[in-house]
Amino acid sequence: MEFKKNILVVDDDPDVVAIIKGILHSGEYEIQSVCRGREVFARLEEKRPDLIILDIKMPEMDGFQVLKRLKASPETSLIPVILLTGKGQYQDVLTGYELGTDYYMNKPFTGSQLINGIDLFLGAGNAHKAVNESVS
Numbered sequence: 001m002e003f004k005k006n007i008l009v010v011d012d013d014p015d016v017v018a019i020i021k022g023i024l025h026s027g028e029y030e031i032q033s034v035c036r037g038r039e040v041f042a043r044l045e046e047k048r049p050d051l052i053i054l055d056i057k058m059p060e061m062d063g064f065q066v067l068k069r070l071k072a073s074p075e076t077s078l079i080p081v082i083l084l085t086g087k088g089q090y091q092d093v094l095t096g097y098e099l100g101t102d103y104y105m106n107k108p109f110t111g112s113q114l115i116n117g118i119d120l121f122l123g124a125g126n127a128h129k130a131v132n133e134s135v136s
Contacts, residue, residue: 004030006032006048008049009053011053012036012055012059021033023114040054048076050122054082055085057086063083084105084114103117
């Protein structure tokens with residue numbers, strides 16, 4: 001029996017979450033989602049993801065705050081985090097990497113970009129089966 005990799009998507013935009021789930025529809029992954037930064041930590045108590053896809057601009061606790069807390073904790077510091085965000089200014093990218101993001105992607109994005117980012121951490125080729133077309 002092959003175990004599915006668990007991906008946690010953290011974004012307050014349900015359309016973005018639906019797009020990501022659509023791209024990764026093949027069944028290779030178990031996709032969980034939360035819409036607020038604070039919800040990440042409750043979800044981590046239930047199930048530890050293999051990868052987190054994290055937006056920056058969210059209410060209450062933004063993605064930078066979530067990332068900082070994730071990377072500061074020995075229990076979660078090794079979970080790969082992909083920042084997927086509309087904040088693409090140089091300073092935003094720099095801040096993301098300074099706080100410990102493993103990969104930074106801008107919105108809009110294509111399915112191939114997302115798949116390639118995921119493959120960096122969950123194994124080359126695993127996600128390629130899931131993508132049918134690019135998403136803008």
